[in-house]
Amino acid sequence: MTAGSRPVPAAEARSLAGCAHCGAAVAGGARFCCAGCEAAHAIVSGLGLDAFYARRSGEAGAIRPAEEAPACDPAAHLRPGPDGTAELDLLLSGLSCGACVWLVEQALGAEPSVRRARANLTTRRLALRFSGGAEEARRLVGLLARLGFRSAPWTPACLSAAEDREMRELLRALGIAAFGAMNVMLVSVAVWVGDDMGDATRHLMHWIAAAIGLPVVLLAGMPFYRSAFAAMRGGRANMDLAVSLGVIATALMSLSETLRNGPYTWFDGATLLLALLLAGRVLDRAARGRARRAVAELLALQQGSVTRLAPDGTAETIAAEAAAAGDTLLLSAGERLRLDATLLDAEALLDTSATTGESLPRRFLAGEALPAGAINMGAPVRVAVAASAAEGSLAALSRLLSEAEAAKGRIASIADRAARLYVPVVHAVAAATFLLWFALLGAGWQEALVPAVAVLIITCPCALAIAVPAVRVVATGALFRKGVLVAHPTALERLAAADHAVLDKTGTLTEGRPELLPDPARDPAVLRRAAGIARASHHPLARALVRACPDAPAAPGVIEVPGKGLIAGEARLGSAGFVGVPAGFEGMTLVFREDEGAAVVFRFSDRLRPDSAAAVAGLHALGLTTELLSGDGPQAVEEAALATGIGPWQAQAGPAEKAERIADLVAAGRRPLMVGDGINDAGALALAHVSAAPGTGTDLAQSAADLVLRAGGLSPLAAAIRIARRAERIARQNIGFSFAYNLVAVPAAIAGLATPLIAAAVMASSSLIVIGNALRAGAEGR
Amino acid sequence: MNALLVLIPLALAMGLGALGLFLWSLRSRQYEDLDGAAQRILFDEKDGPAS
Known part of the structure; x- marks a missing residue:
């Protein structure tokens, strides 16, 4: 590395009155906002990497070194690499700009033990190969922490391997379809305009189009065929079934036209349709993937390790999953208890707000059972593990959540509901067209097939199939910028329909910390x-x-x-x-x-968040009724309800009562929006029509919720509902528009007037209109 | 008409070549970090340290 030759910009020359390391505002012209930043700046300067500060463009304060020591212990996640090296994958929080990638890679590259360090800015994943063992890994993680990058072991929860593979498959299909569409169009345009073309030449053109079109339809359509097949096996019709049938029928009809040298083939329509739909799907997935990764990052940073005490008194750090029942753990001050346990020491002061909603810490005596999720507010204590992570109360709750999640997956999106109506009608019309031409007008079966399939491809719903995803991409992106992470594909539709908000107090309306x-x-x-x-x-x-x-x-x-x-x-x-x-x-x-x-x-x-009252007023303005449901004592709950203007309130509600209340509301036909942060809220979050959790909440609540409010406060909630409602309205407009388009185009197709040229024009123009309409979804309307 | 016999295969070969390049870039995982790739071009150093 040749760092010395680079011009080193003086930190004093920075015009911003911000901390010289993290960029956060500092008072009184100080260079640094905290001691951690000063130390980090010294490390960066010592390595000759000052150029970082000239390039840094991330959020101010994002790389301020944490005051508490990171709980991440990488030792359990080391993998053996080639030549006796070790490999480690880490999730880096704060890795938000290109300069951060550069700083991390250069700072690690300067370590003699590091063979390879490569950071991925999109996924915030750092792949590290180094010589040495657990001790060296801890040292490198410590170096990153001192630079201001919190790290967590990269676990499959961060981004499932399947998701990664699906995205690559979609990209490959898109590439193939785009290639096919462009090259078939080359041939098709020649046929459309070449009136004076001889029969033999046209036949050659048809064969070339078939040679490109058939394999492309087969390969690039796979994502749709698979999804359609799965839906058919489940006895349902979805949008992919409509697409698959349309594309396959078009390909077969075009092949028949090729064999008999008819006037036109329709391979261009089939391939173009696939390319447009795949492009929409790739964008949809990319937008949601960004939000999902942000949620996964919040979760990964909460995963932690526990300190186990051996019988001889030595302490070792192990992953929480590795602790077995009967082990003795040391719970240090401020640490969250990750397992069900009983207290060994005489007494302990624990904040149980995450499990019960009580805002005041509670005193526990020796032998008492401690709930997982409680935070130690007193002196370090020894506890005995009552149940391992796989058998404890949190695991049981996780299983309940995944069942509720599966139930939610069966909620059909508006596009699929439209498809359920649409597919049988369109295919009936196509069949009727075939019979009309074949039986009544006396056409040969091959000629009769052309208008019948023309009906399929003209209706084949480019506009319909991208009507909803396009809106979702735009709205999800707009919410992401507002700090609302949309984790579930149908979350926006459900949020738009919410008519009643149930709020938790501790940690949701309040800060959740003293x-x-x-x-x-x-x-x-x-x-x-x-x-x-x-x-x-x-x-x-x-x-x-x-x-x-x-x-x-x-x-x-x-x-x-x-x-x-x-x-x-x-x-x-x-x-x-x-x-x-x-x-x-x-x-x-x-x-x-x-x-x-x-x-x-x-x-x-534990005081109210400054924006809670305004957020509740925002919900009321949108016509939602509200209620407060808390596990805390009546006095604290009533105070919070009065201060924020929430209607009815209920205190001392345990996890079961919360879930029951939500189930009652759903049974009564309401569509409740549950907002909560604690372990005690997770059941209610999963049962609610739609749910949200603040970014400061527990990992269980965040994984149960459909939306995560990254900034922590509730103020983006009303804006999110407005955007969701607007998106819903635009999606309905788009679907209505597609139907209207078909009302005009289908009679032309039945009459045999639709040529491939007209089909292509219809498809492209209707898609453009739908996409143009979808772009409006980002604006925050009423 | 003879021109077709040269131009169509030529056009297709160019298209196929581009498709092949795209599939290669996809397989060598060049689409996994689009944000990072956009920033990396501004780094002065060789791509990645010590490699």
């Missing part, structure tokens, strides 16, 4: 000093303190006493007993005392 309560009597300088000390800790309350005063400089010489507090010189920050004042503070508090002065109490609570 935030410092404002106190007018507090001295900002004291808060600043306390936040500086709190920087040293990963404890959730300490982190909340830092968030309340993000520009506080880190205090030097801080010592953490696990589970009690922090000491910096004479100052102490922590629990009341630790600081040395009488206990008796309710809820979540931190006490701070400098020297022998008076103690300052910081109170924390």
Whole structure:
């Protein structure tokens, strides 16, 4: 690597008043927003890679090194590579621009152990080959973390291999169909305009068209034939069946015309139809794939490892799936419990909001069962695993979710409903046309076949088949830019139909994490000093303190006493007993005392997101009724309901009651939109007509939901419903337009007036109109 | 008419050649990271470190 020769732009020359590493806004002309960024900048400069900052174009703040140490342990995911090297695939969060790819590849390439490092910007996957073992892998992951890239092991959940293969198959089919359409058209145009062409020449042209058209129809149509066959076996008609029958019938009729040297063949229509439909399908899949990958990234970052304590007291990090019942685990402060367990230590303070919806942490005593999904808010504790990951409560819930998901897959999209109506009618008309010409008008069977199949190809629904996918591509893209990830193909249609919103409180309407309560009597300088000390800790309350005063400089010489507090010189920050004042503070508090002065109490609570009330008002404006369904106590739930203007509320609802409430609503004919973030919401999310989860929610809720609100807040929800409704309206317009087109074109085809030239013109013009109409779906209408 | 005997095979051969190139590029996984490929062209270094 020849880094030294490159001009190094001075960081000071950057005109933006942003952090020199991550680009986030910083106060008071400081170069860095946090110590992590300063360290990352030093690494980048040390490697001579300053050019990164001149090229960086990603989102501001995306590559700020995380304050908490990443839980990712790559050791379990190493694969042996060639020549005794090891290979590792990682998902990198924050890899959002070309310069990031460059930085990662160059920084890793500078490591002597790394043989190959290649990052994929689309999938955010880093393929790494290096010499060394687990220790080296951890070191490399640590280097990435210090540069600001959070990594997670690349698991099949990130992008299923099947999905990857299907996309490549579609691309191959598209290439073949496009080649076929262009080259058959070359021959067809000669036939259309060559009135003075001799019979023998025309026959030659027909054979050339057949030689190209038949294999293309056979190869490029495979994705449609397979889907149509699967639908037929299930006793259903779908859009692909209409396409397959139309294309195959056209190919066979054209072959018969070729054999008898008729005036025209229709191979151009068949191949062009395939090419247009495949292009639509590739775009549809690419748009949804982008959203799905973003969801998978959120999920992968939550997958974690657990710390197992051996009988002799040594700790080792293992994947959560590898822990067996009876193992002893160490749950550090702020860590999420990933398995059902019982408490071994005397007592523990756990935040169980994800499993029960309670907003205040609960105290557990030795021997009590701890629910998976709870977060340790106190000192590190030892727990015994009660059930392995495959048998625990989370796994049972996952199975329920996949059943609900399968049930949702049977909901037919509007295009398939149209096809169900359309396919029998069109084929009846085609059959009637054949009989009309063959039996009544006395044409030969080959001549009679031409108008009959012309009916099929003219109706064969280019416009109809791309009417809905085109709208979906545009609307999904518009939502993606707003931070709403559409994970399910029919999610938009279902969202447009929602008439009632059921909201969870903790983590959905509220932040789901402790935030410092404002106190007018507090001295900002004291808060600043306390936040500086709190920087040293990963404890959730300490982190909340830092968030309340993000520009506080880190205090030097801080010592953490696990589970009690922090000491910096004479100052102490922590629990009341630790600081040395009488206990008796309710809820979540931190006490701070400098020297022998008076103690300052910081109170924390899980407060409402700033945009919750506006989001609920937005739902009401769209005509949705709302209700609040929470596992928290009545007082907190009523407060939240009043503050946000939500109608009826119900407190202390467990997971089963939530799911039951949703099932009742569905049974009553309502179409509920469920919004929730917790493990306790997952069942209700899966049962609801359509569901959404904030991006800060638990992985289970996100995988159960149809939509993930990446930004976390609920404000994009109303806009998403508006876009979904508009998309639904445009899709209906498109379908109506296609039907109207057919009303004109079909009589012409029955009368035998439709030539391949007319068919091609109809197909192309109707598709253009439908696509043009679909482009409107991105705008946020009413 | 003799021109057809040269021009049609020529046109088809060119089309087939392009199709072959497309299938090759697909098989060598050049469509897997379109965003990255668009950015990589701006890198000064040889493609990927130490390879």
